[in-house]
Amino acid sequence: MTQITIAMAKGRLAEQTMELMEALGIDVSPLKEKSRKLVFESGDGRFRYIMVKPSDVPTYVDHGVADVGIVGKDTLMEENRPLYEMLDLGFGKCRICVCGYAEQEPLKKAHIRVATKYTGIAGQVFATRGSSIEIIKLNGSVELGPVIGLSDVILDIVESGATLRANGLSVIEEICTCSARLVVNRVSLKTKETAIRPFIDGMRREVERRKEQGL
Numbered sequence: 624m625t626q627i628t629i630a631m632a633k634g635r636l637a638e639q640t641m642e643l644m645e646a647l648g649i650d651v652s653p654l655k656e657k658s659r660k661l662v663f664e665s666g667d668g669r670f671r672y673i674m675v676k677p678s679d680v681p682t683y684v685d686h687g688v689a690d691v692g693i694v695g696k697d698t699l700m701e702e703n704r705p706l707y708e709m710l711d712l713g714f715g716k717c718r719i720c721v722c723g724y725a726e727q728e729p730l731k732k733a734h735i736r737v738a739t740k741y742t743g744i745a746g747q748v749f750a751t752r753g754s755s756i757e758i759i760k761l762n763g764s765v766e767l768g769p770v771i772g773l774s775d776v777i778l779d780i781v782e783s784g785a786t787l788r789a790n791g792l793s794v795i796e797e798i799c800t801c802s803a804r805l806v807v808n809r810v811s812l813k814t815k816e817t818a819i820r821p822f823i824d825g826m827r828r829e830v831e832r833r834k835e836q837g838l
């Protein structure tokens with residue numbers, strides 16, 4: 624039996640990822656146990672799971688130590704690794720936006736300070752603009768940037784908009800929409816095709832079924 628190793632993103636996507644796999648009859652119960660373990664296996668041994676920081680998912684898959692990864696499009700854009708993006712899983716929908724105090728028109732400034740976790744995406748977005756740009760890397764609570772005066776704007780994901788609202792900020796510009804994606808290592812897709820293809824096909828059918836049912 625060929626075992627598939629799946630790198631899953633901790634945090635906002637984890638629960639829905641497990642739910643989707645359970646709907647396919649895949650055993651993810653070991654992932655739900657409270658433990659400091661880092662590697663888990665399904666009861667039938669068909670799957671091995673690693674639960675890692677979202678930004679590390681593309682790294683594990685690119686290096687081939689995970690065959691498959693489940694992670695947000697935002698992270699894939701930022702990490703920009705040569706992976707096969709096989710499937711839009713339809714959950715974890717959010718928008719990458721430039722946000723700040725819209726009434727202050729911060730994008731009209733000659734020098735714009737941008738706080739973000741996504742320095743790569745921010746670099747691309749602002750590369751062709753007339754202003755001089757300073758990108759400030761933060762690892763979380765990015766909204767603090769404009770609130771506390773560290774930056775003029777942020778580039779971040781907006782899901783419900785609650786964090787922006789709670790901090791008096793708003794969307795100034797929408798860059799793109801994102802959702803969870805299934806990615807595959809390029810070599811694994813060839814060497815483990817008989818195991819990986821049916822897994823992807825099953826995921827695709829379940830995603831389509833959910834879409835049809837408006838779930």
Ligand code: PRP
Pocket residue numbers: 634635762763764765766779780781782783784785786787
């Ligand atoms: C993300 C993102 C925003 C927030 C957006 O942060 O960076 O801060 O969620 O979601 P909302 O529009 O539903 O409020 P996350 O919760 O992942 O934590 P972090 O700030 O530690 O990165």
